[in-house]
Amino acid sequence: MGCAPKWRNWQTRRTQNPVGETPCGFKSHLRHSWGLQDSRCVAKRLGILTGGGDCPGLNAVIRAVARRSLDRGSEVIAVREGWRGLVDAKFEPLGPREISGILPRGGTIIGTSRTNPYKIEGGVDQVLANFKEQRLDALVAIGGEDTLGVAARLHAEHDFPVVGVPKTIDNDLSATDYTFGFDTAVFICTQAIDRLHTTAESHNRVMVVEVMGRHTGWIAVMSGIAGGADVILIPEQPVTVERACAELERRHERGKDFSIVVVSEGYELTYESGERRQVAQELRPDEFGHVRLGGVGHALAADIEERTGYETRVTVLGHVQRGGSPTPRDRILATRYGLKAADLVHEGKFGRMAALHGDAIVDVSLGEATKELKTVPPEWYETAKAFFG
Numbered sequence: 001m002g003c004a005p006k007w008r009n010w011q012t013r014r015t016q017n018p019v020g021e022t023p024c025g026f027k028s029h030l031r032h033s034w035g036l037q038d039s040r041c042v043a044k045r046l047g048i049l050t051g052g053g054d055c056p057g058l059n060a061v062i063r064a065v066a067r068r069s070l071d072r073g074s075e076v077i078a079v080r081e082g083w084r085g086l087v088d089a090k091f092e093p094l095g096p097r098e099i100s101g102i103l104p105r106g107g108t109i110i111g112t113s114r115t116n117p118y119k120i121e122g123g124v125d126q127v128l129a130n131f132k133e134q135r136l137d138a139l140v141a142i143g144g145e146d147t148l149g150v151a152a153r154l155h156a157e158h159d160f161p162v163v164g165v166p167k168t169i170d171n172d173l174s175a176t177d178y179t180f181g182f183d184t185a186v187f188i189c190t191q192a193i194d195r196l197h198t199t200a201e202s203h204n205r206v207m208v209v210e211v212m213g214r215h216t217g218w219i220a221v222m223s224g225i226a227g228g229a230d231v232i233l234i235p236e237q238p239v240t241v242e243r244a245c246a247e248l249e250r251r252h253e254r255g256k257d258f259s260i261v262v263v264s265e266g267y268e269l270t271y272e273s274g275e276r277r278q279v280a281q282e283l284r285p286d287e288f289g290h291v292r293l294g295g296v297g298h299a300l301a302a303d304i305e306e307r308t309g310y311e312t313r314v315t316v317l318g319h320v321q322r323g324g325s326p327t328p329r330d331r332i333l334a335t336r337y338g339l340k341a342a343d344l345v346h347e348g349k350f351g352r353m354a355a356l357h358g359d360a361i362v363d364v365s366l367g368e369a370t371k372e373l374k375t376v377p378p379e380w381y382e383t384a385k386a387f388f389g
């Protein structure tokens with residue numbers, strides 16, 4: 001059904017609906033500003049933000065949301081640098097020229113940050129006030145558990161008209177089978193493991209590969225299976241360092257004197273004594289309560305070398321996993337998510353998130369998507385374990 005803009009430009013609209021004409025609540029501001037009866041015409045001026053760590057496919061989502069919304073006659077506004085853009089009023093128009101050619105580009109053309117308005121004094125009020133001041137009718141928030149957690153809370157507490165898109169290389173968001181960006185990260189890690197195989201074999205070495213994923217082991221398990229890792233250590237499975245060394249020794253006994261160990265940055269070094277140790281680069285938590293993980297690969301390599309006597313080297317893949325062009329699979333998933341998000345806005349279905357269930361794009365509640373982390377099920381680890389040692 002068509003939904004022609006009631007007012008062609010911003011100035012005209014302003015005259016017809018003066019700001020502050022009605023002292024009303026946040027939700028009623030939206031209704032008054034458009035005089036809407038039909039929820040399907042709800043977003044004539046749509047904001048879009050990307051929050052949290054960047055991730056391949058963000059630009060593909062931005063392009064899809066913008067294309068579909070512009071085709072419907074909406075204006076699309078980039079909210080710069082995640083929630084910071086709404087706190088500090090950083091906005092830019094997003095038109096056909098801005099979204100042209102961005103499908104294969106990594107990163108995000110509208111910037112990102114880990115700003116949490118709930119951790120800034122008056123931050124939420126500023127978000128609401130700037131949203132209103134910009135005459136935005138809806139927001140598409142593209143992010144992971146942190147960014148979408150803020151979206152879920154704003155919706156629950158203020159009826160904020162927001163729709164979510166699940167982004168993260170970590171694949172740890174509930175209520176969706178896959179987040180976009182994950183496939184690219186797994187592809188990059190798998191390529192690295194393939195390359196490390198040839199040098200490991202040449203030198204009879206153990207190669208420890210540290211991958212991202214925060215408190216879940218999705219990247220480690222999937223790239224480890226794809227790359228043929230000999231041991232994989234993830235946060236969900238408290239496999240001991242002694243056990244890992246025993247697997248490497250078993251492999252050597254079978255005549256294989258090189259090995260690949262994939263370790264997830266969130267794996268806690270676990271020992272048969274019962275000791276467990278989390279390795280982090282920065283213990284001070286960020287605005288969302290996360291410590292900056294990283295470094296477990298070096299600690300593990302030292303342990304392996306000491307316990308087995310095998311020469312061991314470490315590769316920390318780091319932010320390479322998040323950089324560059326998305327895989328075709330991520331481009332397609334991101335595009336489908338973007339179109340769904342634009343449709344949810346058009347239908348006035350706020351507080352929802354686009355999600356992948358099987359092969360279908362569906363919508364789920366933001367609350368459901370952010371209530372807990374999606375961890376790696378034991379069955380996946382069993383698949384990986386079949387090739388250990």
Ligand code: F6P
Binds near residue numbers: 144169214293
């Ligand atoms: O959530 C994505 C992620 O890449 C994690 O895997 C990693 O722990 C974290 O972000 C790194 O964050 P930053 O880019 O702030 O160093």
